[in-house]
Amino acid sequence: MSGSAQDGFRQLYGYSPEGVWAAPGRVNLIGEHTDYNDGFALPFALPQRTEVAAARRTDSTLRVHSADAPSGAVTLDLAGLDPASPPRGAASWAAYPAGVVWALLDAGLPVGGADLHVRSDVPTGAGLSSSAALEVAIALALTDLYRIALTRPELAALARRAENAYVGVPCGVMDQMASACATGGHALHLDTRSLEQRHIPFDCAAAGLRLLVIDTRVKHALADGAYAQRRASCHRAAEALGLPALRDVPYEGLERALARLDDPVARKRVRHVVTENERVLRIEELLRAGRLREAGPLLTEGHVSLRDDYEVSCPELDLAVSTADAAGAYGSRMTGGGFGGSALALIDADAEGPVTRAVTEAFRRADLTPPRITTAAPAAGATRLV
Numbered sequence: 001m002s003g004s005a006q007d008g009f010r011q012l013y014g015y016s017p018e019g020v021w022a023a024p025g026r027v028n029l030i031g032e033h034t035d036y037n038d039g040f041a042l043p044f045a046l047p048q049r050t051e052v053a054a055a056r057r058t059d060s061t062l063r064v065h066s067a068d069a070p071s072g073a074v075t076l077d078l079a080g081l082d083p084a085s086p087p088r089g090a091a092s093w094a095a096y097p098a099g100v101v102w103a104l105l106d107a108g109l110p111v112g113g114a115d116l117h118v119r120s121d122v123p124t125g126a127g128l129s130s131s132a133a134l135e136v137a138i139a140l141a142l143t144d145l146y147r148i149a150l151t152r153p154e155l156a157a158l159a160r161r162a163e164n165a166y167v168g169v170p171c172g173v174m175d176q177m178a179s180a181c182a183t184g185g186h187a188l189h190l191d192t193r194s195l196e197q198r199h200i201p202f203d204c205a206a207a208g209l210r211l212l213v214i215d216t217r218v219k220h221a222l223a224d225g226a227y228a229q230r231r232a233s234c235h236r237a238a239e240a241l242g243l244p245a246l247r248d249v250p251y252e253g254l255e256r257a258l259a260r261l262d263d264p265v266a267r268k269r270v271r272h273v274v275t276e277n278e279r280v281l282r283i284e285e286l287l288r289a290g291r292l293r294e295a296g297p298l299l300t301e302g303h304v305s306l307r308d309d310y311e312v313s314c315p316e317l318d319l320a321v322s323t324a325d326a327a328g329a330y331g332s333r334m335t336g337g338g339f340g341g342s343a344l345a346l347i348d349a350d351a352e353g354p355v356t357r358a359v360t361e362a363f364r365r366a367d368l369t370p371p372r373i374t375t376a377a378p379a380a381g382a383t384r385l386v
Contacts, residue, residue: 002068003266006386007355009053009117011075012065016143017053017117023382024049025122026129026178027213027344028335029187029202030295030302031280033310035172036194036231037238037273038245040280043174043325044202044378048065050120050133051385054141064097066118078105078113083166096131099166100138103158109148116141123372125219129334131167132175135159140180144384152381153195156180170228171337182381189284193247200287202378207292210349214324214359215372216316218340227337230310234273237266239360272309276302296330296346303333303343312338316368320345320359327351327358344376 009017024045031041057063062081065073071090081102086095104111116138122130125155139159143150150158156176163169163176173192181197181287182188189198204211238246241257249257258267279302283295303321307313313334321332324345332345347355356373363371 005051005053005117005119006084008067008119009055009115013063013115015055017115019141019384020051020053020386021137021141021144021382021384022049022051023140023179024182025133026175026182027211027342027376028174028178029219029344030283030299030333031174031190031276032302032306032335033230033312033337034247034276034280035174035190035192036170037172037234038247039273039277040247041174041192042187042200042280042283043178043182043190044187044317044376045178045381046122046128046376047379048120048122048128050118050122050130050137053117054135054138054145055115056145057115059113061113062098062101062116063114064094064116064118066120066231068118068120068124069093078111081105086166086168095167095232096134096162097138099162100135100159101142102166103162104142104148106161107158109143109146111142111146111148114142114145123215125340126215127334127338127341128213129175129179129336130187131163131169132159132179135162135269136169136176136179140382140384152180153177155329155382170231177382182378182380184380185378187287187378189280193245194372198284198329200284202287204292204346204377205349207290208349209292210347210352211376212324212329212345212347212352212355213335213374213376214320214343214345215371215374216320216340216342217316218316218372226312226339230312232268233266233269235279237261237263237270240266246270247277249274251275251299252279268311272305275305292329292346298334299331299344299346300325301331306334306338310338313341314338316363317343319362319368320371321367323359323362324355327355329355
């Protein structure tokens with residue numbers, strides 16, 4: 001795809017880019033809605049990625065173009081970048097690159113104008129973090145072009161700030177960290193409080209397994225308020241418990257903590273976060289021991305928690321999970337923020353055909369759009385290609 005990004009840049013701007021940078025989407029194996037609670041997550045990077053061909057300008061103009069957006073090139077003035085007035089309408093996608101530039105400038109970093117051309121094969125709205133891939137790719141391109149030395153966690157934090165403050169999605173840092181810091185063949189254990197990372201070997205093929213990604217084709221929009229409501233509920237619960245974050249509720253002390261909360265909705269949210277953190281740690285132990293199949297029931301347990309306690313699933317995700325499990329998966333769960341997007345299913349390699357057919361047929365019987373089903377394996381994080 002890098003050649004296409006270069007060619008697209010030349011056709012659009014009439015000269016060659018200075019380079020091409022790429023950042024991947026991600027699958028979160030376990031650890032959902034824990035990152036803004038200072039908890040743990042276990043994502044890995046996907047082979048699908050967003051590429052950015054870029055070149056510096058001598059003025060303060062930012063021109064951004066996406067091969068996948070209906071609008072043409074969007075032209076912005078760096079001095080006019082303002083979270084209160086991001087690009088809207090057909091150009092609303094440009095809020096992501098604009099937000100990255102704004103975050104870099106707001107941090108006092110010497111970024112100037114640039115021409116950018118974007119291509120991506122990360123599905124949008126599928127819960128695979130296409131937004132983080134775009135943010136991280138652009139942040140890496142601009143910091144390289146302007147010779148700004150940032151660590152990958154620092155890069156991820158600035159990309160997250162762009163999404164929080166400029167785009168308006170109050171996400172945690174997990175997506176950006178996975179895109180920026182993941183390594184091939186490994187899942188990334190992330191402590192979202194300290195940003196400590198551990199790279200955990202994760203090789204389904206060697207164990208005779210596959211990890212299916214079932215894109216339900218139901219688009220999710222995390223800026224619509226439901227995500228922010230979940231986050232606010234968690235923060236209120238932590239305050240009621242006198243704790244900095246729900247990460248500080250010990251798994252062994254969960255029932256005592258729940259007994260101190262009067263709000264039944266808050267109790268459900270807390271139960272999900274605390275048990276999900278425990279699932280991350282247990283699955284990491286299983287991966288290290290090479291006991292991947294035993295992780296399956298924990299995946300399904302996580303989905304039940306997201307469905308019933310966190311209430312971020314949807315009928316299509318529930319159908320994908322229940323059908324995959326009934327067809328022989330070791331375990332399945334929704335992945336990503338929820339309200340649509342994708343589910344995972346851990347299966348034997350020779351079960352790929354039967355499980356795929358079962359899920360596709362279940363969607364047909366329910367008169368739903370056919371799901372897009374692929375396999376996922378851990379890929380490398382963000383890098384410069386050219």
